[in-house]
Amino acid sequence: MSATDAPNGSFDVIIVGNGVLGLSLGLVLARRGQAVAVVGEPHRPYAGSTASGAMLGCFGEITTTLVASDAGRTKLELGIKATGMWPEWLAGLGDGAADELLTADGTTVILNTIGMAEIDDTNFRAIREELTRYDQPFEDVDPLDLEWVDAEPISRPLRAFHIPGEHAVNSAALLVRLHDAFVAAGGTAVPGEAIRVDHTGDQVTGVTLTSGDRLTAGQVALAAGSRTQGLLNELPGGDRMPPLVSGYGVSVLMKTFDGTAPRSVIRTPNRSFACGLHLVPRGEGQVYVGATNVISVQPRDAADMRDLVFLLQCAHRQIRMGLWGSPIQKIQVGNRPVSVDGFPMLGAGGVDGLWIMTGTYRDGLHLSPLVAQEMAARILGEPGAEDFELFNPIRKPIQTMTREQIIDNTFIEQFAIGPEQDWTLPVDWHHWIGMDLRPAIERWVAEIDPEITPPAELVFTSRFDPDLLKLLREYYARTRELW
Template sequence: MTSFADSHVHDVVVVGNGSLGLSLGLVLARRGVRVAVLGRPHRPGGASCAAGAMIGAFGDVTTTSLKDKYGRTKLDWAYQAGKLWPEWLAGLPDGSDLLTADGTVVILNTVGLPEVDTQNYKAIRGALVDYSEEFEDVDPEDIDWLDPEPTARPLQAMFLPHEHAVNAPELLARLENAFIAAGGTLIAEHATRVDHRRGQVRGVELESGTVLSAEHVVLAAGVASQSLLDSVPEQAARIPRLVSGYGVAALVDTEDGTCPPTVIRTPSRDFGSALHVLPRGDGQVYLGATTVISPEPRETALITDAWSLLNNGNRQIRRSLGESSLRHVQAGNRPVTLDGMPLLGETELRGLWMMTGTHQDGLTLSPLLAREMTALLLGEQPTIDLDVFNPVRTPIQPLTRGEVVETTVTRILAGGYESNWTVPVEWPMLLEATLVTELYRDPPNVPSEVGARLNSHGRRLG
């Protein structure tokens, strides 16, 4: 499946063989560009290979994401990208076979906090109405395959017929095949250094010591892009730093060999994660996912995170999951910038481009961003304004510090309820007051012992 060029000279080198990197490489190769895509075949800690790969714009809408123009821009891009997916899949070998779910059911259940679940459910519905997007309210009792415990029963549900899911590992394999067929070069190594001189990129150095020459280098390796960017420290200092949105998911062989026909998911909860299950065929389901912001990526799952995920799936989705076989637990690292916004476009070092920081939207956005980044690389006019997320920027601050503190505390407490904690009724109010005091006491943007404790607390709560 892997091809190697005799020459080490390319027009563009794309660092990263996930959904974004391969999609960009494919569009460039189809335009006749000499392009190489770099990445280890097993993609250690990558986001794409561990993803449930839900394709849609609206399921992840939150009240917070709609508050500012940046969140609304990302929603609009996801909406446009969703329209591209049928043609995108049709252009891949047997691409139509990649779809694993026929629509999405969003449930609002009795778990969590009204300030999070209920409000985000309403935000999803409001966005659907604003975009005149088709959806249908359904009776929770009529949802096929859903069988939660009574204390986690759904109160409301809606069906989104145009939000699907694909098999992520198979998608990556088909992208690789199409890329090679289009004349692209796939190199099974990661880059260790950006080669540059006098303000101009010259290429990259590989782990083997080989130097590839290229006029343009695109960093599309998710959170792993940061280590390569750090080889150009004067640029790294001017770009919001990437950290990991580490998450855990599981592949489960169901006890009775059945799967839901659709995605079944909650609204987004603590720190952007949503409990969801989707079919993978042959009696196997994908159960996801947790989110913990971590300064460094992880290649393996923590037991506490896996336990929390499996417990929530068993309680909130289907009681018989506890009697099912656990096929595989996997960890992935979503690329998150310190300001929460993508890094898209050329840096101040001529020829060095970034295409990452998309958090959980990268796979959904991949057809759109591949098309638009190709236009920029070829000197053409893009159809969307990528410059709003230009990499070289002061950190975007869509929320005030007070709003950040309020949101953080609410999400932490919501995680407790989702984990089925049992505490005296007055304790959550006391905890809330204590957390608010602690967060306001610490200087902004300075890591602290409090921050470490909160991160640990959030991990335990899932």
């Protein structure tokens, strides 16, 4: 449907971004009687939703650094609440939605011989501790009894446990269901790209599309993932928000060599600045394998050879050797929206009628039912059930770790890239590399800024990305002026 199909191109609410977050918000608002337009190109270039594994869980993503801060725990608890919303959310997407969309029965977390104790063992333990803390069920699995797993001997799993409540959905099918439900509820899907948020003084008036068409509304919500930044750059208040960058990632869909697939998600803990190796069943002998994570100032639309080779080697070495002979059906590239302090941006955007819902990093799809309900309430002038104040887009950088802790974390995560790529070193070299690498990181963070330190993955990437370094330095300079 085009913009001109709506009366005068005028709406109550315009949502920029037709990924899972944007469509979910549009669906909630349309069902509440609002005239809503969701703007986005149908093929969703640069999106994160289309390339995601769509794991419906938060415990499998836990790291020791996440739960060491109040901000991290707040984010975790939002994820726990979102998990409880998914059964009703899926039921509301039409007959048979749950049967069609759910592809995995729980999640099995493995601790294997790849990686480092300082990351893999501690994160494996942290996941179990938090499951116990929040009284969530899980059960230990003997590695010899792991269904479907057949890793190479030097990458074999040492321990494992199963989380029965953390499932996965088919993200492509989910987007179709959300779109259809949104349109059925009276929403308008506008194919195209918004290039500007229009405003008169401090009041939003609508958006302008690349075609030159204008849509008008008194409320505009930006849910365009990492591409939201381009719209914020031209808005009052945009310089008071943490900038957005992309967590570019590569994933693949493959048909397994023997036509089989596991019943559950199989994953490792998060490691090496990324979200851990994970394999997700997609039905009929198809599996999803993901995903890499590289911070990039600009969203990416094509996979680098190094990322693809790395991902595929990890999959057949660490999960199932027979994948080596499996045909690849699709190579996917996605861009996770990452705020430079690492936390979501959820709330009012500094101009009356402007709302921001992005910066969700790896959690956007999982959080979508909760965030959609909460943001809809705020747009309609109602109190939310959850406190999003910490994640207000207009904020000082959230700092959850000391500079020394971030340096330690950067060093360990960077060092851990080696074992996963099967490097071998003389024993003494681990110590010698550390003697040189850690001081180099210390000097580097001092060059980024004398006081503020970005998260470890941004520290790492900024050493070889001058655009990211420039962005961080300018943002921290603004922070001192504004706050």
